[in-house]
Amino acid sequence: MLSLILTAELSGVTELRPQDTEESPYYYTFKVQCTSCREVHPNWVSFNRFEQHEIPGSRGEANFVWKCKLCQRTHSASILAAPKAYEAEAEGKKKGQKIIDIECRGLEFTEFKADGEWEAKGIESSTPFTGIELLEGEWYDYDEKAGDEVAIKEISWELQPVNPRPYLQARVGTDVIVRLKWGQTEYKGRLESIDSYMNVLLRDTEEFIDGKPTGTLGLVLIRCNNILWMGSAENVEMTDLGLR
Known part of the structure; x- marks a missing residue:
């Protein structure tokens, strides 16, 4: 199993999470590696937590099913639960927090790309912010209710094995x-x-x-x-x- 860990500095906002509903699912994007032959797929792969795909050989279903071109083995992965919100830390502090857990069978993800839209809310005003893009590594906006600028900075990602x-x-x-x-x-x-x-x-x-x-x-x-x-x-x- 792997956990996707987010570390960021949040200013004026909290509860940062992917916009991920069954009606409008978030597509999680990764680089994938076969654990049998260690081949890394050259392209990014994307999947969401609502779609289920049959695993060849009649071994059930998973969110992501992938056949390694080198060793020809079929592997799979599934997201275990809805994404957790990243909560703002004390002023000037950053701490890695888990967003999702992924059950991996025969593969591992080596890199994450924050494609898609995220959402958060103002700490003081509870103003909702949607359509947040994190690909550039930072995001800025203005909270009219609070009368102050809000920001997400110093964004980094880590895929961490779960005990x-x-x-x-x-x-x-x-x-x-x-x-x-x-x-x-x-x-x-x-x-x-x-x-x-x-x-x-x-x-x-x-x-x-x-x-x-x-x-x-x-x-x-x-x-x-x-x-x-x-x-x-x-x-x-x-x-x-x-x-x-």
Whole structure:
């Protein structure tokens, strides 16, 4: 998992966030890298958190589905929740704050571009500001109610890995999917436990290769260094074609 971290100096405004609704979604724009072969896609990619795309091999859906041209593996990513607002800090102070969390399966994002429009509101007046563009790294306007200039300056972005341990501990007792680093092999089962080395124990485990079921394995221990990615199996159903 990755978190998109924003650091900025806000003057006169607060609650900075993307304009992101189902009627008018925000398209998050990234550079993407395959974690299998380390190939970086040369172009920017964009997706929103409302559209769902089927993952080839009938392994469910995701906001973003991408096939690496070098190794031909298909990877995916999904935004887990609505964006959080960036709150103004004390005068003259900046602090990185999380905007979104992204669940990545077989890929990672290496760079973010703030395409699209953002919104904020005046600290004193609550005046709404919409259509804010952050690509230039700064933004200025005037708050008529407050009678003062407002600004967003020194904008920077960071894609920060999320500690997977709390994420996995919270899913003990639920169904998960584990994909290995080789052989297009996946396991679907109930997460029984996870140890301090991030080794995973699954119960009622089913094996899939190239998206097709190969049999039931029961209780399975998977060493952490064999795992490419893990994710929730929520809304993933068994069919005669594999995982859907």
